[in-house]
Amino acid sequence: MHIVIMGCGRVGSALAQTLEGQGHTVAVIDQDPTAFRRLGSAFGGRRVTGVGFDQDTLREAGIEDAGAFAAVSSGDNSNIIAARVAREMFAVENVAARIYDPRRAEVYQRLGIPTVATVRWTADQMLRRLLPSGAEPLWRDPTGGVQLAEVHTSPSWVGHKISRLQEETGVRVAFLTRLGEAILPSSQTVLQEGDLVHVMMRTDEVDKVEAAFAQGPDEEAGH
DSSP, X not given: OEEEEEOOSHHHHHXXXXXXXXXXXXXXXXXXXXGGGGGOTTXXXXXXXXXXXXXXXXXXXXXXXXXXXXXXXXXXXXXXXXXXXXXXXXXXXXXXXXXXXXXXXXXXXXXXXXXXXXXXXXXXXXXXXXXXXXXXXXXXXTTSXXXXXXXXXXXXXXXXXXXXHHHHHOOXXXXXXXXXXXEOOOTTOBOOTTOEEEEEEEGGGXXXXXXXXXXXXXXXXHO
């Protein structure tokens, strides 16, 4: 996948190096050309000097071929504008914006831009939103037999009840993260776009659960 990152501070440079190490192609945008020194001489991606929400700058960084975009500059407004341009003008599928003011996060989530507030930021959280796949373990019991994990959910599950998700995948949904807030769902809760699903499951069934979540609901079973 090609990934564009706006901001070459500590966060942006770390993301760029990690993503390139995973085999992705990466372009980094920053207004300050000296910021690219953080990438090191081994970085093989593009270094683009410019404003991250400028369409010509984004095109130079390869946004038209990008599967993901991360806005991690030092400015909330710049990050959200750039994220919206990537999503709305260039239809980038996976977009995430770093936000310093957590009070703004819910507002931006409602605009369809996943946000990571600095107060709870980790590289894993940002990577999770750029590369949503599989299951991300959050907790394991002492025996290792049961684990709590965030599992990437196919968009085709949106609009279906938690009860159906549990029946078809064999898991128990522990909680959802919706618009930045954790909620305890009932069996009648309906999955919405952007929900992060956290489940309890047997460790030896992780592969089966990942496949069921990625495949989507059984249309024959649901008629």
